[in-house]
Amino acid sequence: MEYKFREIEEKWREKWKMDKVYKVDNPPSLIAAKPKFYVLDMFPYPSGAGLHVGHPLGYIASDIYSRYKRLKGFNVLHPMGFDSFGLPAEQYAIETGQHPATTTEKNIATFKSQLDKIGFCYDWEREVRTSDGDYYKWTQWLFLQLFNSYFCNTLQKARPIAELIKKYETSGAADFSSAEWLAFTKEEQADILMKRRLAFSAFGEVNWCEALGTVLANDEVVNGVSERGGHPVIKKKMRQWYLRITAYADRLLEGLEKVEFSDSMKEMQRNWIGKSEGAEMEFCLTPDPSPAGEGRKTPIQTAFKKVWPILKDLSRENRKEATRGEDILWQRLRGTQLESKVRRQHVIDNFIIDFAFLNEKLLIEVDGDYHNDEEQKNYDASRSAYLNELGYKVIRFGNREVENQIDAVISRIKKELTEAAPLSHGRGVGGEAIKVYTTRPDTIFGVDFLVLAPEHELVSRITSAEQKEKIEVYLTYVKSRSDRERMAEVKQITGCFTGAYAINPFDGKQIPIWIAEYVLAGYGTGAIMAVPCGDQRDFAFAKHFDIAITNIIGDHYNGTEANPTKDAILQHSGFLNGLRMKDAIGVAINKIEELGIGKRKVNYRMRDAGFSRQRYWGEPFPIIWEDGVAVPLNENDLPLELPFVEKYGPGPEGEGPLGNIEDWKKRKYETSTMPGYAGSSWYFLRYMDPKNTERFCDRNASDYWNQVDVYIGGTEHAVGHLLYSRMWTKVMYDLNLIGYDEPFKRLVNQGMIQGSSRFVYRIKGTDKFVSAGLKDGYEVDQLHVDVNIVDGTELDIKSFAKWKSDFINSEFILEDGKYICGVETEKMSKRYFNTVDPVLLTDKYGADTFRMYEMFLGPVEQSKPWDTKGIEGVHRFLRKLWRLFFDEVKGKLWTTEKATDAELKVLHKTIKKIESDTEQFSFNTAVSAFMISVNELNELKCNKKEILEQLLILLVPYAPHIAEELWHQLGHDGTILDAAYPTLQEKYLVETSKEYPVSINGKLRTTISMDVNTLQPEAEKLILENEVVQKWLEGKAPKKIIFVKGKMVNVVI
RNA sequence: GCCCAUGUGGCGGAAUUGGUAGACGCAGCAGACUCAAAAUCUGCCGUUCGCAAGGGCGUGAAGGUUCGAUUCCUUUCGUGGGCACCA
The missing domain is CATH 3.90.740.10 (Valyl/Leucyl/Isoleucyl-tRNA synthetase, editing domain)
Incomplete structure (x- = not known):
């Protein structure tokens, strides 16, 4: 009987699916109270390129661990889903016009079919996708929780913003009394509250590319120009949403103490947060006419005292009943948009000024049509002259000017601000x-x-x-x-x-x-x-x-x-x-x-996290802008669905594509969308209760499954995703939405699988390719060649000509009759032609081989280059294992004979090694241990069921299909997936003698076999009797004999 | 530049954490079986000197600590990842 892996694997995958063996239940339907265990992978972005062999590395590791825990009697949650919002889909849409939803759907289907061929134990009924309305409804809901919360500095935790409003209403704050708070306009109150919200809007700088009409990421900007097209890029201030992660800086630091992340990971997060203690201090400019600490700030109370009580109320009223022009201008000046602080309807002396920049001593008046009156003109001129005397500069704009040419007005104001009161050292202003x-x-x-x-x-x-x-x-x-x-x-x-x-x-x-x-x-x-x-x-x-x-x-x-x-x-x-x-x-x-x-x-060092993207393919903000005030959508109106768009180009003034939709603009919805990390900041909770329509996750479910016990992913997420999800979790904890404030108990970092690129060398200006060993004699271009048409380093010349039409007429200069390619390790990426599709390998060798080979490559945490070549060795191992049970010709080999001590020793040595290696995520050495075990059983000609069935259970996490098949061949009915994990019995491992290495002056010269219980005095005698030792001693006495029981011997001469 | 990781045969890697460097596998070489091939099996396989016995060198480089260093310390070089709009 042969090892027909294709048949076997397909059969069991079908069977497992039919029997729903991977379905995971939440309590209370869980009758036997098994302990829970939650294993999570960082979920993938479903890129159009599909899965390559680098992706499954972490998934296989987590799958092995999950299956291992299941065998050990845990109720294991091991879900998979998709981080399906993101820029590449949108970029693809811009290029091809296909809607991101369509391409994303297609990509996910490809990913899932690829994943399924590797035989993962996911419960697909728990799949989540961040771009599903059912999912992002709750991302939006959680955003509103952030929006409606502030960080209470006294309690050091998030509290509902309503509590802060109440405080302002009853006792005011440092800058204003409760009476003043009540007198503020709606906009003023909104601005003040915005400064405390955990999700807040402010103005921040972005990389703005005028030619592309879009905002660029740092790595899309090279040498000050856009990577695509080489257009100039400048810093531009735009309204953005932020998350106040800085408020949580200290708690994010403290939280690191109670999680099991690698020290280097913790170090990276600490550095990112960058807490430092020191002093902030001021240096005055020269010459400084006023003594330190006095009179450096322009006083805010600029009103003429006697008229203040009257003008105060008038100015408030003016603010509430602003003209349209005033309002337009206010929206562009307020907050942090300009570097300078502006005040509206501010009283100076006995005038009320529309807009005042006190530091710069610049005043702005917005005039209605009646100012064209001759009489009014004179009055305005004398008023300006008076203010000039006081040291202010006054500029005036007409109402219409503001309404129609707001940009020109703003740039004039900016120019004036820049030029205002230059504080050169000669002037002696000294107020700065x-x-x-x-x-x-x-x-x-x-x-x-x-x-x-x-x-x-x-x-x-x-x-x-x-x-x-x-x-x-x-x-x-x-x-x-x-x-x-x-x-x-x-x-x-x-x-x-x-x-x-x-x-x-x-x-x-x-x-x-x-x-x-x-x-x-x-x-x-x-x-x-x-x-x-x-x-x-x-x-x-x-x-x-x-x-x-x-x-x-x-x-x-x-x-x-x-x-x-x-x-x-x-x-x-x-x-x-x-x-x-x-x-x-x-x-x-x-x-x-x-x-x-x-x-x-x-x-x-950490800054608040930018939470706006001027893009289409992301979660819409559940926010309406009413007169410059952000109003949250009602919970019942969620999700705010992402509308369909025709074009994916940027909207006006750097807005995202949503800015192009008339209906969207008319409803005053926010036009930017949330970034990639929005959905991924809380997805670990949704897996616990993925179908819930009432809540983001039922509290019973989140209490039962609790923290993620093991989280697996790459270090590239060290500071981004991990910090954001830690922050969200803390906020949810503060608001009593969940019962723990760290999402991930233990983090395992998976290394990247790098591509091993192959190169051909074309002689410049010709169709001639020269083999790598001979290339130095020519002037050549180095070209990437698809690794799939290279066997090791030898190019398949026929496939090469077929690969790209350019190469049809290629000629080759060979060495030893072969064309040898150059090799370099690079990132695995389609553009380097060094990606390998896992499906090719599962088809050719089977999933079990593929899983074990990925693990065999090296430690999970380390990056290493992919080389398909070695996979044969692992495949051979599985066939060797099969041959312990069956012979191709003779058929059944296994027997029910009693096992010998030697065989039991091999088994228990293996149990010990596999168990500790699996526990420590040292899967590469575990695969070696399986190989050694099978080699040894082969040597012992051991075909005994007693030994083999135990070995199969050990193998389940690594190679589930073959284990299940052989398990049934041994006569078992139930699935091996729930078998009882073998128990180590130390008695089979006891050794009586030890082969000690003997060094002379630290250099190994020979070995001596001694009883394990031999103590130093007796050992010394045995050592000195040894021929080799005597030869080195040349008759002299040793200075010292170092004897470490059970370890080694060193003779110092 | 800053932060983190990493460097061992032709290649992927192992080494119970200071105690026999190179387990296991790939590739290579030699052989067995075969008409032949595949598959399978056996042996060799860091480098160098030597007929051999045996010796020298060897874990990126240079120092140091130690009876003993791939492992600890200092300096230095190379590579990979991150650095806030790729995910």
């Missing part, structure tokens, strides 16, 4: 201070210059007239650079002096202020104090621009490089002199706080 964040306040006396991010709001205003031109040139350069480039290219030092100086508050030293691309606006305050003797980047910068360096660390600084030590004793450091730097940090912060120029501060 530069805020820096530093973790090393102890080095304050070593500050030789300040560096601002080029985007810093003060840059335009502090630049001196002489430097203006240079700064502008530099700013243009920086605009063309991506953040990535700015951080990466450190060898190339760039920067520009602003012409302005700041004052070191401790010694009064004047410090030049520079801008440089290595300081990023998004980190800290966007400004740093540079200490060249202690920071290498600052040092390189100072050297490059010839800035004098102050040494505050004595001998620790050698003049050729910076020394970031914290152990030096400070010198030239005023009140810090003589202190060790470590100790000086606290002292410096105390002083800074005492002087009122700054404060102790904890800073996080």
Whole structure:
């Protein structure tokens, strides 16, 4: 009887499906109270390229583990689904016009059929897809929970926003009283609440490509231009949704203590969160007419005292009854859209001004038609003149101008703001201070210059007239650079002096202020104090621009490089002199706080998570914009379904494709959609209760299945997906929606399977291809060739000509009659022609072989190149196993004879090894152990059922089909999937003697067999009697004999 | 640049965590069976010196700790992943 894997595998897959052996029940229908176990894979994005051999690596590992746990008596949840929203489908739609829903559906069908051929134990009745309305209804619902919650700093947890509103109504807040809160307009209240919501809207910078009319990802921007088409890309401010993940920074850090992630994974998350402690402090500009701490801020109370009570109410009324023009302008000025803070209907002296930028002393009036009156014109002019006297600049726009040409109006205002009150050092305004964040306040006396991010709001205003031109040139350069480039290219030092100086508050030293691309606006305050003797980047910068360096660390600084030590004793450091730097940090912060120029501060590198995508194929936001206020949709109106679109191009002004739909715009729906990680942040819960129409997941189900016990996926998700889902889980926990605040108890990282690319070498300008070994003699182009037409490194020349029509007339220069290809390891990707379809392999060798071979390649956690060649060895092993049961000619071999001790020893050695390897996810060594076991049983000519059936159970997780078949051949009726896992009996493994390795001076020279119970004195005697040892001793006595019982011997001469 | 991982035969990898480096498999070589091929089986297989016995070298590189280092420490080089709109 032969091993007919095709028949066997198909038969059992059918049978298993019919019997629903993989169906998993939730309590209470679960009668026997088995312990639960939840094994989850990071779910795949169903790409059009289908599954390649890299994908199943983690799935096979989790499948093995799930089946193992099942054999061990657990109720195992091991689901699969699809992260089916995403950019590639949309990109494909743009190119081909096919709707993403259609292509996604097709891709999923392909994935599922591919997955099924590998024999996974998924309960497909629990499948979820993020792009299903039934699913994203709850993604939207959860978004609304985030929107309707805020982070209470006292309780350190999420609470309903209604509680905050109540607090504002009854006791107000730091910035306003309860009476003021009640007097605010609806919009003003909404703006204030938005600053606390966990899902909030604000203005943020994106990579904007005008030519493509779209927002680009960082890696789509290369050298300041778009990867596709090479069009210029600039930073643009747009309204975006964010998740306030920063509020959870500390809890995300603490949570790492109670999960089993690898240390490196935890380290990556910690670094991403980037918590640092230090101080935020201010440097005043020169000259500074006012003493520190006083009069630096423009007062907000600008009203003439006597008329204030009257005007106050009037201004409130005006705000509520704004003209259309005022309203349009307000929507474009408010919040964080501009760098500058604007106030509406603000009272200055005894006038009410429509819009006031107090810091910039710029006032804006929006006038109705009656202002064209001669009399009114005169009145307006005198009013402007009066305000000019007070130091304000007034600009006026007509109502119609605002209504019809809002963009022009905005750009005029921006220009005025930039030019307003330039604070060059000569002018003596001195009302500004530069805020820096530093973790090393102890080095304050070593500050030789300040560096601002080029985007810093003060840059335009502090630049001196002489430097203006240079700064502008530099700013243009920086605009063309991506953040990535700015951080990466450190060898190339760039920067520009602003012409302005700041004052070191401790010694009064004047410090030049520079801008440089290595300081990023998004980190800290966007400004740093540079200490060249202690920071290498600052040092390189100072050297490059010839800035004098102050040494505050004595001998620790050698003049050729910076020394970031914290152990030096400070010198030239005023009140810090003589202190060790470590100790000086606290002292410096105390002083800074005492002087009122700054404060102790904890800073996080992590930023709030951008949650808007200007795209189509994602979850719509359940939000309506009414007069600039975000109004959540009613729960009963969910899901807000993604509408059908004709075209997938961007909408107006950088909006997503939804912006093109008239009906959508008319209903004032948000036009951006949610990002990929929205659906994947909570999917692990939906698997527990996938069909629920009442809730995202029944509480009983989420309590029963609880956390994911083992989560398997790649390290590429280390900081994105994992942090987001951890945050969502914490929010859900805070809101009492679930009972635990970490989603994944244990994380196993799977390495990537890399492609092993093959190359052919074409002689330039010809159709001649030269074999790899001979290519050095020619000038050649290196071309990728499909790995599927190469056997090892030998090219199948016939298939090559057929592969691409270009190669039909190819000629070859061979070596030893073969064409040998070049080899390189690269990412597995269609464009490198190095992908291998698992179905090809399951068809040729069977699923069991394929599963075991994927595992045999190497440790799951490690990346390794794929090479199909070795699969034969594993296939041979399965056939060898089969031949322990059946002979091709003689038929049945297995017997019911009693097993010998030697056979039992092999079995129990295997049980021990397989069990511990499986438990530790060391599947490659487990496969080896199976091979060794079968080899040994072969040698012992063991065909005994007693041994073999136990071995089969061990094999189930790895090769379920063949195990089930042989199980039935041995005469069992039930499925082997629920058999009892073999129990290890140590008594069969006891050894009586040990072959000790004997080293002389650490070098192995011989071995001696001794009883395992031999102790040192007796062992020494035996060792010294040994011929080889005597030869090396040359009659001398050894200096020392090291004897480690059960391990080894070392003789030191 | 920063963070994380990783580097062992021709190739994938193993080594009970400081104790016999190269298990297991692929490829290769030699042989058995066969008319032949496939399949199967047996042997060899890091490198170097040697007829052999046996010896030298060897885990990216250079140092160090130790009776003993692939394993621990320092420095350094290469490769892979991540760096916030790929998923």
